[in-house]
Amino acid sequence: MAMQWVQSFDDGDASQRDLLGGKGANLAEMTRMGLPVPPGFTITTRACQAAMDDGGRSPDGLMAEVREAVTRIEHSRDLAFGDRERPLLLSVRSGAKFSMPGMMDTVLNIGLTPDTLPALAARHGNWFARDAHRRLLDQFGQVVLGVPDEVLARAARPILEAAGVTDSSALGEAALVEVAVAYEAAIRDHTGRPFPWDPWEQLQLAIEAVFHSWNGRRARTYRRLNHIDDDLGTAANVQSMVFGNTGPGSGTGVAFTRDPATGEHRPFGDFLLSAQGEDVVAGIRNTEPLARLVDHFPTCHDELLGVFERLEQRYRDMCDIEFTIEEGELFILQTRVGKRSARAALRMAVEMVDERLIDPATAVGRFTPDQLERLLHPRFDPDVDLDVLTTGLPASPGAASGQVVFTADEAEARAAIGDDVVLVRTQTSPEDLHGLVAATGVLTSRGGLVSHAAVVARGIGTPAVCGAADVEIDDDQALFRVGDTTVHAGDVISIDGSTGQVVAGRVPVVAPDTPKELDRLLEWADDVRDMEVWANADMAPDASVARTGGATGIGLCRTEHQFLGTRLPLVRRAILATADADEVAAMQELYLLQREDFTELLEVMDGLPVTVRLLDPPLHEFLPDLSGLLVDQARGDFDADDERELTAVRAWHEENPMMGIRGVRLGLLRPRLYATQVRALLDAAMARAAAGGDPKPRIMVPLVATESELVAAIAAVRAVADEVLPATGAPFDWKVGAMIETPRAAVVAGAIASHVDFLSFGTNDLTQMTFGFSRDDVEARLMPLYLSDGLLPDDPFATIDVEGVGHLVSLAVTAARAANPTVDIGVCGEHGGDPVSIDFFQRLGFDEVSCSPFRIPVARLAAAHAALATDPDVDR
């Protein structure tokens, strides 16, 4: 019979992720490789899509094909589904193209019925059969029949209490029977129908439940967060059960081929004797480390290491594996490319190049800018004495401080109003996802490094400490105790997910050590990327940091910093000057100081471009605060100098300084300002060139709105250049450019580009003006509401608003290139260091991005990823 909806594990391979989902494709691949996979088959994503198209109804013919495929399993295992003598039990697991861990459903032990139970008991013992029975009712009841967890927990509670245990797996046979009876009654009461004891009905219901779970709330949320298409659908994998819970000769575990936290090349994982897989992940019982498997099952241990080796060779990556040992026999239940911490991703990527598993470009692609950022997460300041409450497992690196909350909903609500929160839970489940996303840090009292909380936290980069067993949580009173200390909801604690430390109060943090592999990976990234990565650096020390960090130029030197500090009195003298001569004298002093600044900067950046933005901020930023002066005046604490300052402050006061007399406008209104700056820069460059250096100054005119003001500013620059530079031309390379930071400049970028050597998008101001969002005013008060209500997908000051601001940038780039094909185009707003934005700039063909010195490594890596994403030779 030709199968339309079903494909056996024997017939597929890893390339069929679209059809089989990731789990199914990998099961087929492992089967093809001859690894010990329990036999089974995959119901394809096409069946799920057909079901979705038809209101959730299974497509015609599906169950006939399933029956046929089950027959093949029966032959393979010499068992029979529903058979009283040699009963076959099946699992049904969801598995979509993209991993959605914990988001969808799994049903085990299908085919266990009052009829098949005795044979199972005969084969694996009565306790096992009763435990499997209890598990089926529990899981099937919840997942397939929709009975709430609490209903079942309530039914079991008297029995657990009577036995003095907290978990059913610790019960004896008799109590397990009692639990099963209680569950069955509770399920009948809740659903109004008896539990389905027909094995085929169980199987069909389980398959439909898996399909149905694709559209569950958790799954939809996860897909939205991860930009996964809702139309893909999931596959369902039906597989022969093998049992890790038949007794001390059995076990189950989760393993990684390398350490997913550190990246070290050694097997890593946990296992439990006599348990089913869900017990490991759920963190209900304390696991043993994988290294101890050799003590219990030496043969299986060796066999498992062989499987690891073969999987890494096949996938050319670290894999994670779920395995079960049934009565001494090893089975691999699933594998996939494993999730890992940022640090591990870096180490693995570099070491796999050394092991010749992958090439450098692939290594670059394996380590994301997000991961690098996480790696650069701060940690507790080692010089601070810590009041450590307890130490748990270092589950997700980085340090975090925040107010304690005990529910995911509260975490979300508090985060929405801008609070930092640490979510404290006994353990987390997929229901808590929104809280994990919202929290600054996560602390659990149970569960290991592969518990739900740990996996999710590592995935989203939230620091987490898990399995901190000393922490006793009292949800009812909203507090937790550690020894004698009580911490209430709202109290601030700090956690360090790299060390596992939990500390009362807020702990100062420091930047982390850089892993030794980073430099190599970043050099490979430099080979891959198309765009230059420059730094926004104002003074020589910043420039030095930037150059060390790999910046190949300065994209933005804000000269206003040259006007502050000890120079402020001079600047004020220039502003307050009523006579021309006074202004000239003050400017001359400023000239000397600026020339010194530029001399140092050009020396540090010798041979690399240095982009100097002419003065941008409004003059009143250099004057005292109006309110302060008025208060002094009201108090009578006021002399003639104060009076003059007050007059000037009033004269330069602005209602909306962000859109006032600043940038090129100020330059045209006070021509000596720019002339002084240009002279200082060109004189410094002349001196450097004379000393044998290679200065590359770039003069940038800020806040241009019209072609005419740029033309006027450039004329002023050239007039100074004509005086300063030899008639034979400058003995160095210098350029003139404009910032595109008003929407109008973006609209007329073609006309602007025709006058300059380079354009630099100032996307901070451009975002402010395009939205009409004054960052000072909306970031704190409006942005939390907009982000939490979904009015904005991202903070547009962090990630470029592609639809609005990005559209203007795109129009501007097209017009600029048309008017001046050789114009150099860059960005020097904060978006220059944001990976998503960097990808956008790559797509528009930018020549460089410029960002703050400490983000240079992230930008280098992001530029490489952007290049890989747009490289037509790279298939993804």
Added chain:
Amino acid sequence: MAMQWVQSFDDGDASQRDLLGGKGANLAEMTRMGLPVPPGFTITTRACQAAMDDGGRSPDGLMAEVREAVTRIEHSRDLAFGDRERPLLLSVRSGAKFSMPGMMDTVLNIGLTPDTLPALAARHGNWFARDAHRRLLDQFGQVVLGVPDEVLARAARPILEAAGVTDSSALGEAALVEVAVAYEAAIRDHTGRPFPWDPWEQLQLAIEAVFHSWNGRRARTYRRLNHIDDDLGTAANVQSMVFGNTGPGSGTGVAFTRDPATGEHRPFGDFLLSAQGEDVVAGIRNTEPLARLVDHFPTCHDELLGVFERLEQRYRDMCDIEFTIEEGELFILQTRVGKRSARAALRMAVEMVDERLIDPATAVGRFTPDQLERLLHPRFDPDVDLDVLTTGLPASPGAASGQVVFTADEAEARAAIGDDVVLVRTQTSPEDLHGLVAATGVLTSRGGLVSHAAVVARGIGTPAVCGAADVEIDDDQALFRVGDTTVHAGDVISIDGSTGQVVAGRVPVVAPDTPKELDRLLEWADDVRDMEVWANADMAPDASVARTGGATGIGLCRTEHQFLGTRLPLVRRAILATADADEVAAMQELYLLQREDFTELLEVMDGLPVTVRLLDPPLHEFLPDLSGLLVDQARGDFDADDERELTAVRAWHEENPMMGIRGVRLGLLRPRLYATQVRALLDAAMARAAAGGDPKPRIMVPLVATESELVAAIAAVRAVADEVLPATGAPFDWKVGAMIETPRAAVVAGAIASHVDFLSFGTNDLTQMTFGFSRDDVEARLMPLYLSDGLLPDDPFATIDVEGVGHLVSLAVTAARAANPTVDIGVCGEHGGDPVSIDFFQRLGFDEVSCSPFRIPVARLAAAHAALATDPDVDR
């Protein structure tokens, strides 16, 4: 011989303006009509263009054709050029396609030489011949040979002083000879060459000078101001001289077929006995009114009236005419459609419809929005007692006050820094154009209603008083005297160009009476226009003014005015409310007051759309000033209420309120605000509909930047509507729309349009954000510099910036119409009342413009002009 560069007056007509220039075409037309035009020919604009292309050199063959054409004049007049017996004298006058009065050169009396002078003396008298000789040297010396005025004036000064006269025309024969000798010597000294006494050399040099004058500074300035193409070139008209200065039997004059100041249908003009035309225009001698011509030349007078009648029938418009009477014979030297005051344009347009000369649409096209604006110019408040210094001629209507300046350069310089100035001159010349443009008002002590100052001032709409003979100007001391009063440069005076009054100091002004013809013309305009004209009106009284003025809807009702005045304490209570209940209570009171406002507004505008903008300004605008509170606090003048206010003011204080928490942002952050407003409006409309009215409320959401915030705001509006309106639907027509006033909204206008019934461009904010110009901050300090330095062609807050802001508007309209073809599109920024901007909106297919109530008439007319300009059936 086929003529390539030259065309006789006999061969052309009025349609050949491109080839012959306006003057040449009209001379040909009059010749064709058989009017008494002295014979002549036109050297075409093609010759000028060829000369421009060849560095100013006359094209090959030109002079040969000129000689041929001169021969025809000789035959016609029975005279000969350069002949000793019957000498023909010629004039050469420039004449481009578009009138450029006074901008280019004229040379008269060409062909007068020592050889031809005796015959001329014999024919018209010796004094005449000597005067003509003197005039030739003076004019040819300046215009053709480039000798400065001062050089010639210096040469003549001793002779004038000896004779005790101020002008050469008052000299006797002997003195005229002395002047000629002195001029000739001065010209030879200045140019280093003898004066050209060969008649053909004179003619060729004069023609080249006329062509050359096309590129003179004055002409280029004029063309730039009037948007005339530099490549058109000028024609040169060579015509037989006729002489108005042969004695009392001759004269010359300038006339209009109707009164160019009032529009009255009666001949109007000035003449001088025994004078050449330049004497009338220059205002050197005092002219006689045209009505008195009948006393001197009754036949010529009748003949002239006949010419007037025929010209008006031919041109279907008011014409002006230059005429000369030579020994009792009338000659028409030129005609053109005459310039007129705004009031005259209106009256003529309406009366010519009544006379069936033109149709109503033509009448609408003849009266421009600029003229209407001028007509609406203020005049002195009649209730103020005036200290009238003197009364001159009412040369250009409107009242103006300003500081006295005595030179055009100073007028320009002072105006550039924002001062209002009145330019005071004995008389003006084309050299003074930039000063006339810059001045708020003009006062001259000599010259009539057709003097240069009067004509130019009427043309550009600057109030002017001319020929105020009592005004004695002392340029050296920079003052003028009127009787005992001395007025210095910098003193403020006021003038009323409608009455001729000159007043010391600043005089309050009032709006003018509306001419009775205006309503008829505006009704015709309403028939012509495509766009609706709505008003920005906040309260019922404004709306009433607007409806009376012809507004057919309210495009912008700013509800913030409902929150001010006596309501301010209530608004503050709502803002300061810490408990929900307090806010609800304050809102309820505000609701009642707003419902009343809306009730009145809907009543006044019954049957017409009323667009209510939900609250836009930031909340701190309703709170006291921060500095003031701090000062009070410093003074100890502070109680608990002040303390609460200070806390609120600090909380709502914004760095850049224009881009802060306002508009829809505020609506989303404080949801009760908008809910209250919508409820008040819909309840008012319900009540009005119940009372049999026809309310048409439109709810407008301001400051939208993203589709999502609009969607959220509309959802809130609909939620209120669902409560307020019957389940069966509203018993009236209501709509929801969005303002497009952030650049981002313009970029995503397609998405926005899909949710609304209408869009309204808020071009004030859009201009602010697109330029990054805070209007409060840049208008006073930056705009004068930008306008005077040509960095901006117009104030973008007055006339829409087509290249930048306009481009965004255009993109938005295209996207909006694509997404929602029925969306109604309007504008409610101040550009809605600006004629140039209205033309732009018409071209983009806007449905309506909305402007302040007092600009409604201008907008109605401008919309009609815009419709005519874009009407494919109208040829222009």
